[in-house]
Amino acid sequence: MVSKALLLVDLENEWLDKxxxxxxxxxxxxxxxxxxxxxxxxxxGYKIIFITHMExxxxxxxxxxxxxxxxDCVHKNADDVLIKKNKISPFYNTRLTKELKGIKELAVxxxxxxxxxxxxxxxxxxxxxxxTVVKDCCASFDKKTQDFTFAxxxxxxxxxxxxxxxxx
Numbered sequence: 001m002v003s004k005a006l007l008l009v010d011l012e013n014e015w016l017d018k019x020x021x022x023x024x025x026x027x028x029x030x031x032x033x034x035x036x037x038x039x040x041x042x043x044x045g046y047k048i049i050f051i052t053h054m055e056x057x058x059x060x061x062x063x064x065x066x067x068x069x070x071x072d073c074v075h076k077n078a079d080d081v082l083i084k085k086n087k088i089s090p091f092y093n094t095r096l097t098k099e100l101k102g103i104k105e106l107a108v109x110x111x112x113x114x115x116x117x118x119x120x121x122x123x124x125x126x127x128x129x130x131x132t133v134v135k136d137c138c139a140s141f142d143k144k145t146q147d148f149t150f151a152x153x154x155x156x157x158x159x160x161x162x163x164x165x166x167x168x
Contacts, residue, residue, distance in 0.1 A: 005047040005103045006038065007124075009090070009110025009117045011074050012052050014060060014067040015139070022060055024111065027139045031073055033165045034109055034137045038075045040168065041107060048080040049099060051090040053116060088119040091127070105130040107168070109137035114149040125157050132161040134168050 011034065015024045041048060054068045055061045061068055070076050083096050090096050100106075106129045110117045117138055124131055133150065140146035150162055 001102055002045060002047045003103060004041075004045070004105045004107070005049055005100060006041040006107045007090070007110070007120060008034070008038070008048070008050045008074075009108065009112075009120050010051060010053050011071050011111060012061070012068055013071055015111050016071060017067055020060055020067065024139055024141055027111070030137060030139045031071065033134075035073070035075045037107070037109060037134055037137050037165055037168065042077075046107065047099070047103065048077070049083060049096070050076060050080055051083045051085060051096070051110070051116075051120070053085055056086055088116055089123050090116070090120055091123045097127075100129075103129070105132070107132045107134060109134045111139045113138040113140045113146045118149055118153065121153060121160065122157075125160060130159075130161075132163060132168065134165055135162055136164045 014020050014022050017023060050070055052068055053061050054063045081099050083090055083094050085094050106124055108117060108121055108131060121131055121133060135150055153160060154162055
């Protein structure tokens with residue numbers, strides 16, 4: 001039985017669209033590391049779960065648009081789980097809790113460390129998962145915000161493990 005899962009938060013085209021208010025810039029460095037993380041977790045027998053965000057009304061994160069699809073270069077397989085959410089937390093009104101049945105340990109990475117990644121980690125923590133955040137497989141609009149987010153989470157929830165990919 002699988003006891004570990006990798007949660008990949010909001011790896012969507014919206015973040016790469018230069019016309020979007022949510023454009024985060026060039027994150028190719030992060031996407032390359034994330035693919036290595038996915039490949040490592042697959043080899044280790046993790047359940048791979050992608051989480052995507054969409055708004056009920058656009059224009060950003062519009063349902064059924066190209067911008068809510070997983071970024072093309074990301075190593076997503078057809079049998080990976082896809083959770084679609086329309087709130088910050090992927091636990092709210094989705095089947096994520098059901099998909100995590102029997103899972104004890106989570107690795108988490110994704111886009112906007114200070115928003116959806118943080119919410120995912122906080123809500124998973126409140127559900128008693130053992131959590132590892134892979135910091136250099138996360139992106140934010142700026143390094144200062146991301147560093148503060150990880151420091152604050154670590155200060156308030158010292159049981160959470162924060163590592164870089166090489167340490168993972």
